[in-house]
Amino acid sequence: MNHDMLIVLSLIAVAAVWLPAQGERTDSVYAFSLKSISGRETALSQFQGKVLLLVNTASKCGLTPQYKALEAIYQRYKDRGLVVLGFPANNFLRQEPGTDKQIAEFCQINYGVSFPMFSKISVRGKNIHPLYKFLVDKETNPAFAGKIGWNFTKFLVDRQGRIVGRFAPRQVPDDPEVIAAIEKVLQQK
Numbered sequence: 001m002n003h004d005m006l007i008v009l010s011l012i013a014v015a016a017v018w019l020p021a022q023g024e025r026t027d028s029v030y031a032f033s034l035k036s037i038s039g040r041e042t043a044l045s046q047f048q049g050k051v052l053l054l055v056n057t058a059s060k061c062g063l064t065p066q067y068k069a070l071e072a073i074y075q076r077y078k079d080r081g082l083v084v085l086g087f088p089a090n091n092f093l094r095q096e097p098g099t100d101k102q103i104a105e106f107c108q109i110n111y112g113v114s115f116p117m118f119s120k121i122s123v124r125g126k127n128i129h130p131l132y133k134f135l136v137d138k139e140t141n142p143a144f145a146g147k148i149g150w151n152f153t154k155f156l157v158d159r160q161g162r163i164v165g166r167f168a169p170r171q172v173p174d175d176p177e178v179i180a181a182i183e184k185v186l187q188q189k
Contacts, residue, residue: 027140028161029054032131035119037088037104042118044131044161050083051185052157053173054135056123056148057086058095059106063152067111069173073182074115080186081159084115084173087132089123092151096120123148135163154178158185 029052030045044052055070067086074084088103090096098106100119107113121129124136124147135155138145144155144166154173156165165181172178 029131029134029157029163030161032134034087034121034129034131037100037117037119039100039119042116044085047083047085048161049159050081051077051159051182052155053082053084053182054155054157055084055086055173056089056091056132056151056153057117058089058092058151059098059103061092061095061151063150063169066152066173067107067113071111071113071115073173073179077182077186078115082182082186086113086115086117087123087129088117088120089148089151090120091122091124091148095151123153156181156185158188 030043030048033041033043033045036042053070053073055066057067058064070084070086074082086107088096088100096103103120104117107117121132123129123132128136132148134140136145136147141163144163146166150169152169154165154167154171155163156167156178158164164185167173167175167178167181
């Protein structure tokens with residue numbers, strides 16, 4: 001088998017992990033799998049039954065201090081079933097230029113981040129990751145669809161994997177509206 005064929009087969013294998021089966025429509029974030037920031041393949045289905053807050057992040061953004069509030073709400077609510085998931089992206093003014101290792105170190109050293117972080121992805125444009133295509137598409141997410149406009153856009157997901165809220169980048173994670181929405185979803189079974 002030649003080198004080009006190995007590359008093609010590798011790409012097909014990666015796509016198969018990231019995408020629901022062809023023709024399959026999904027109404028849940030649990031259908032997706034991504035690499036963790038440490039390089040392990042991670043199926044979002046492992047968070048089934050949890051309330052999720054998905055956030056596209058960046059280390060060199062004016063909104064980067066939101067990591068502190070994200071970690072605080074994760075610590076406050078994790079025992080009740082909240083999991084914050086961070087998705088570094090370099091889509092906006094190259095504000096996430098580092099490697100996964102550099103990003104992980106930055107988050108740990110500066111903000112003590114302990115919630116799950118994933119490998120850097122694209123959250124908009126032609127290389128948008130399938131998870132974010134699902135999050136922003138009008139067909140799969142009619143209530144909260146629309147392009148990601150900046151770093152730190154937040155999606156709230158209920159215990160069944162359905163999107164139930166979206167918060168703008170400048171709306172801090174500990175804003176009373178965000179906290180009320182999280183608490184409401186945590187109370188649902």
